[in-house]
Amino acid sequence: xxxxxxxxxxxxxxxxxxxxxxxxxxxxxxxxxxxxxxxxxxxxxxxxxxxxxxxxxxxxxxxxxxxxxxxxxxxxxxxxxxxxxxxxxxxxxxxxxxxxxxxxxxxxxxxxxxxxxxxxxxxxxxxxxxxxxxxxxxxxxxxxxxxxxxxxxxxxxxxxxxxxxxxxxxxxxxxxxxxxxxxxxxxxxxxxxxxxxxxxxxxxxxxxxxxxxxxxxxxxxxxxxxxxxxxxxxxxxxxxxxxxxxxxxxxxxxxxxxxxxxxxxxxxxxxxxxxxxxxxxxxxxxxxxxxxxxxxxxxxxxxxxxxxxxxxxxxxxxxxxxxxxxxxxxxxxxxxxxxxxxxxxxxxxxxxxxxxxxxxxxxxxxxxxxxxxxxxxxxxxxxxxxxxxxxxxxxxxxxxxxxxxxxxxxxxxxxxxxxxxxxxxxxxxxxxxxxxxxxxxxxxxxxxxxxxxxxxxxxxxxxxxxxxxxxxxxxxxxxxxxxxxxxxxxxxxxxxxxxxxxxxxxxxxxxxxxxxxxxxxxxxxxxxxxxxxxxxxxxxxxxxxxxxxxxxxxxxxxxxxxxxxxxxxxxxxxxxxxxxxxxxxxxxxxxxxxxxxxxxxxxxxxxxxxxxxxxxxxxxxxxxxxxxxxxxxxxxxxxxxxxxxxxxxxxxxxxxxxxxxxxxxxxxxxxxxxxxxxxxxxxxxxxxxxxxxxxxxxxxxxxxxxxxxxxxxxxxxxxxxxxxxxxxxxxxxxxxxxxxxxxxxxxxxxxxxxxxxxxxxxxxxxxxxxxxxxxxxxxxxxxxxxxxxxxxxxxxxxxxxxxxxxxxxxxxxxxxxxxxxxxxxxxxxxxxxxxxxxxxxxxxxxxxxxxxxxxxxxxxxxxxxxxxxxxxxxxxxxxxxxxxxxxxxxxxxxxxxxxxxxxxxxxxxxxxxxxxxxx
Numbered sequence: 001x002x003x004x005x006x007x008x009x010x011x012x013x014x015x016x017x018x019x020x021x022x023x024x025x026x027x028x029x030x031x032x033x034x035x036x037x038x039x040x041x042x043x044x045x046x047x048x049x050x051x052x053x054x055x056x057x058x059x060x061x062x063x064x065x066x067x068x069x070x071x072x073x074x075x076x077x078x079x080x081x082x083x084x085x086x087x088x089x090x091x092x093x094x095x096x097x098x099x100x101x102x103x104x105x106x107x108x109x110x111x112x113x114x115x116x117x118x119x120x121x122x123x124x125x126x127x128x129x130x131x132x133x134x135x136x137x138x139x140x141x142x143x144x145x146x147x148x149x150x151x152x153x154x155x156x157x158x159x160x161x162x163x164x165x166x167x168x169x170x171x172x173x174x175x176x177x178x179x180x181x182x183x184x185x186x187x188x189x190x191x192x193x194x195x196x197x198x199x200x201x202x203x204x205x206x207x208x209x210x211x212x213x214x215x216x217x218x219x220x221x222x223x224x225x226x227x228x229x230x231x232x233x234x235x236x237x238x239x240x241x242x243x244x245x246x247x248x249x250x251x252x253x254x255x256x257x258x259x260x261x262x263x264x265x266x267x268x269x270x271x272x273x274x275x276x277x278x279x280x281x282x283x284x285x286x287x288x289x290x291x292x293x294x295x296x297x298x299x300x301x302x303x304x305x306x307x308x309x310x311x312x313x314x315x316x317x318x319x320x321x322x323x324x325x326x327x328x329x330x331x332x333x334x335x336x337x338x339x340x341x342x343x344x345x346x347x348x349x350x351x352x353x354x355x356x357x358x359x360x361x362x363x364x365x366x367x368x369x370x371x372x373x374x375x376x377x378x379x380x381x382x383x384x385x386x387x388x389x390x391x392x393x394x395x396x397x398x399x400x401x402x403x404x405x406x407x408x409x410x411x412x413x414x415x416x417x418x419x420x421x422x423x424x425x426x427x428x429x430x431x432x433x434x435x436x437x438x439x440x441x442x443x444x445x446x447x448x449x450x451x452x453x454x455x456x457x458x459x460x461x462x463x464x465x466x467x468x469x470x471x472x473x474x475x476x477x478x479x480x481x482x483x484x485x486x487x488x489x490x491x492x493x494x495x496x497x498x499x500x501x502x503x504x505x506x507x508x509x510x511x512x513x514x515x516x517x518x519x520x521x522x523x524x525x526x527x528x529x530x531x532x533x534x535x536x537x538x539x540x541x542x543x544x545x546x547x548x549x550x551x552x553x554x555x556x557x558x559x560x561x562x563x564x565x566x567x568x569x570x571x572x573x574x575x576x577x578x579x580x581x582x583x584x585x586x587x588x589x590x591x592x593x594x595x596x597x598x599x600x601x602x603x604x605x606x607x608x609x610x611x612x613x614x615x616x617x618x619x620x621x622x623x624x625x626x627x628x629x630x631x632x633x634x635x636x637x638x639x640x641x642x643x644x645x646x647x648x649x650x651x652x653x654x655x656x657x658x659x660x661x662x663x664x665x666x667x668x669x670x671x672x673x674x675x676x677x678x679x680x681x682x683x684x685x686x687x688x689x690x691x692x693x694x695x696x697x698x699x700x701x702x703x704x705x706x707x708x709x710x711x712x713x714x715x716x717x718x719x720x721x722x723x724x725x726x727x728x729x730x731x732x733x734x735x736x737x738x739x740x741x742x743x744x745x746x747x748x749x750x751x752x753x754x755x756x757x758x759x760x761x762x763x764x765x766x767x768x769x770x771x772x773x774x775x776x777x778x779x780x781x782x783x784x785x786x787x788x789x790x791x792x793x794x795x796x797x798x799x800x801x802x803x804x805x806x807x808x809x810x811x812x813x814x815x816x817x818x819x820x821x822x823x824x825x826x827x828x829x830x831x832x833x834x835x836x837x838x839x840x841x842x843x844x845x846x847x848x849x850x851x852x853x854x855x856x857x858x859x860x861x862x863x864x865x866x867x868x869x870x871x872x873x874x875x876x877x878x879x880x881x882x883x884x885x886x887x888x889x890x891x892x893x894x895x896x897x898x899x900x901x902x903x904x905x906x907x908x909x910x911x912x913x914x915x916x917x918x919x
Contacts, residue, residue: 009140009144040055052223053071056219060086066206068202071083071085074195120158120167168200171195242401272402274338274352275352276350300339312341333351335394336352336398355395476561484566501528512560529541545563546562549561601657605629606627607634619676628641631653637650652669767804772811775845798840837884
């Protein structure tokens with residue numbers, strides 16, 4: 001169900017309860033369906049995105065049963081790539097294929113952000129038409145419906161690739177902070193972006209029920225969390241690599257600028273991923289890797305000076321689109337370029353080749369034969385070829401972090417190099433021999449550059465850093481400090497530090513400032529800062545700080561810098577742990593009868609805790625149990641400790657403890673033992689793992705659940721009732737067995753009468769006698785008392801004459817009628833006398849005989865005769881069968897002599913019978 005402009009859209013789909021339960025616990029059931037797959041994903045080592053995707057597609061394939069499952073990733077330029085695949089062995093592989101961004105347009109990507117799952121059961125099925133209310137001005141939008149019919153071109157695309165059914169699920173991850181502020185799209189969900197898709201295809205129609213789809217969606221949510229971690233780790237690793245390379249390059253530049261970063265190792269090609277690099281400085285060239293020729297590079301320099309003279313550099317993934325006139329000639333060597341200007345006529349270039357060189361086919365190339373009406377290919381292979389035609393003019397895009405590294409290098413170089421235009425006539429070598437004044441100026445320029453870079457690093461550091469002058473006023477406040485406290489930089493600068501420190505930390509801050517003025521630096525001191533604005537409700541920020549003295553050129557202390565570590569979260573956890581620890585001690589040591597028996601073991605199986613309730617139930621003192629092995633010394637097969645019944649019980653206890661300590665789910669065990677007085681105790685043992693602050697398993701915490709005296713009494717009563725029922729069943733079995741022998745004798749006597757010549761009346765009586773015997777025999781064979789109590793009886797279907805069954809019922813009531821002086825009469829039409837039915841005549845006799853006996857039992861003597869009335873009704877089913885509806889009722893006729901007429905009263909109940917009627 002989802003909302004659109006004019007109301008709610010409800011999708012209804014068939015449910016097969018045999019597939020997956022769809023009760024209120026459906027969501028929990030879905031989580032259980034994906035539990036194993038989620039566990040496998042979470043157990044994978046970090047740093048291997050390929051393995052993570054391989055496991056995902058394999059798990060989705062096992063869950064859904066599709067012939068092909070692919071992980072499809074969107075690149076920065078929005079084109080797609082199949083990075084993982086699980087397929088049926090006879091299907092063509094698509095692994096490694098790239099597809100242009102137009103294959104999945106922006107509108108479809110927007111829908112995938114809103115509607116995470118899209119299923120097509122049969123692309124060849126005829127769509128169902130939509131009947132729309134005439135009062136609606138616009139056509140209904142079904143874009144949010146999971147089961148909507150596919151567009152015609154998409155259905156054709158699926159058919160061309162041999163796919164009939166599909167299931168597509170979106171994978172979203174957290175957006176970069178830079179992107180969050182630049183999207184400007186209020187409709188797109190905040191903080192998330194579409195990373196890719198999991199695409200399932202099947203060669204025949206396939207329907208996946210909602211609980212299973214929900215399980216897959218939940219699995220992809222977990223995958224998204226794991227993927228976020230991988231993306232963050234990769235970004236951090238790349239940033240660390242760039243920072244290390246920048247540090248080395250800066251060291252080289254101080255010795256030999258700028259040629260050293262080309263002639264030594266590492267070089268500029270280690271700073272960012274590229275195929276080649278070049279330095280154009282003082283009309284000379286230094287080249288590394290795959291680059292254009294010297295003449296082509298000079299042509300690029302001339303083009304940059306003519307068309308981009310006002311900029312400090314240029315970056316592009318396509319020189320063709322950037323407008324360079326010689327790009328076509330360079331296509332086979334380079335397509336992308338990043339350049340920076342390091343002097344008025346000096347440049348550094350990084351080059352990248354076109355993307356097509358890095359793409360590999362996932363299988364044999366072949367021509368697609370299907371085309372639409374315009375002759376365009378509609379097949380995954382043809383889409384890949386279209387992509388090749390596009391990217392042969394384009395390289396891999398330059399990432400933001402790479403451009404940041406390039407610009408940082410540019411700032412360092414521009415600050416350290418001389419302007420060769422001012423000394424053009426005197427320059428004969430790459431680096432001019434500087435004079436003393438020049439050395440001082442260069443030293444100051446280098447110091448300024450390093451200072452600027454240091455300020456930038458402090459401002460962007462992930463640790464809170466702040467500084468104060470000798471008067472204690474804040475003169476440094478980085479972004480992290482502002483983020484934690486909610487106090488902006490402009491508001492913090494100039495304020496006394498003690499004003500934003502919590503009162504119990506003021507003395508510590510004053511001590512740090514006094515020591516710093518004396519040249520003493522403090523380490524690992526804890527202070528608390530107040531919070532402001534949106535952070536105020538979160539309470540104070542707890543920091544572990546190291547102080548550094550700030551000195552001027554004359555080595556005089558002019559302030560203090562604090563480099564801090566945020567301990568707020570850790571302190572909150574420790575405080576919570578301390579409270580929990582206190583609660584735990586209060587529970588375990590509490591002698592109250594409400595506290596259950598509790599004991600605890602370490603990872604070696606030794607007993608660490610044995611509470612008061614355990615001492616009462618076992619008779620073993622705490623000091624006798626502590627530091628003893630739970631299995632073998634506390635619970636044992638011998639006469640010391642608490643003895644268990646047999647070795648199997650001890651083995652089950654050992655398995656339970658080892659299972660819990662190994663990190664698996666909490667376990668339960670029906671556990672019995674003898675206390676020190678020899679009394680047998682039955683209990684339910686529950687064990688849970690114990691972990692330390694680092695999450696390492698250190699043992700098990702166990703509870704014994706013992707029934708209360710009231711419950712034990714109830715259980716004893718239940719056992720007695722079960723025993724009485726067993727005894728009654730034995731007695732009933734004995735009676736049945738004893739009745740069978742006389743019944744067999746009666747049946748044998750009847751068999752002797754069969755050859756005799758009998759009158760019609762005698763034959764009728766004998767037939768009734770036989771029916772009574774058969775009825776008794778059937779009753780004796782009813783051994784399932786539980787089914788009888790629940791009114792479930794075994795039924796047969798035979799052909800019988802209704803009148804014979806009714807006569808047998810009347811005969812069974814004659815004896816009781818004579819005893820109570822009540823005559824029994826019958827009242828049914830002639831058609832009942834000749835009616836043949838299909839049904840269970842013996843069960844009919846049993847029910848009607850009980851009904852008649854009950855009527856006789858509650859009728860007073862001499863009240864009048866009892867009339868058994870039968871009212872038949874027929875219903876035709878087809879041309880060869882009829883259903884007979886029979887109503888049986890009993891009536892008592894009271895004879896009123898003074899009026900010379902009779903008056904009848906219906907009994908309180910009637911019996912209805914539905915049988916097949918023989919035509």
